[in-house]
Amino acid sequence: MSCKGGVALAKANQSYTTENTREKIPGGQRQGLSGGRGGKMNREPGTGGLQPQSYEAWEQTAKELIEIEMMRRGIRYKQLSRLLEGQGIYETPDQINRKVNRKRFSAAFLVVCLCAMGVETLSLK
Known part of the structure; x- marks a missing residue:
């Protein structure tokens, strides 16, 4: 996948089951993950086994991905706001x-933040 400006993110070789991946089964019931907070994900990053991790832990991981990359690059929220404007996202630093x-952002927001900061590859280990 490519970001604007020619920045590319490497695809991970692991497969994950997400909250939106549900299999419809007969009788109107749904098989899959519980929707919302407190649900369990099927796989932990970097492992092939079924080691449950809480949804809150995944939210924390996503938050840390943004914060760690900001620290590595010496970027503050004001500068990130300006970088996001270049990607067509207009939000104030606050x-x-x-x-x-609050860990309330979409996967799209995570990806655009990483792209705006110039992240070229991402390791999920």
Whole structure:
């Protein structure tokens, strides 16, 4: 996948089951993960086994991905806000700060933040 500006993210070789991946079974019941907070994910990053990790832990991991890359690059929320404008995302530094600290953002927001900061590869180990 490529970001604007020619930055590319490496695809991980692991496969994951996400909250939106559900299999419809007869009788109107759904098989899969529980929707919402407190649900369990099937796989832990970097492992092939079925080691459950809470949804909150995944949210924390996503938050840390943004924060770690910001620290590595010496980027503050004000600068991230300006970088996101270049990607077509217009949010104030305070809005971004609250979104990240509350762990309430989409996968798309995570990816655009990483792209805007110039992250070329991402290891999920």
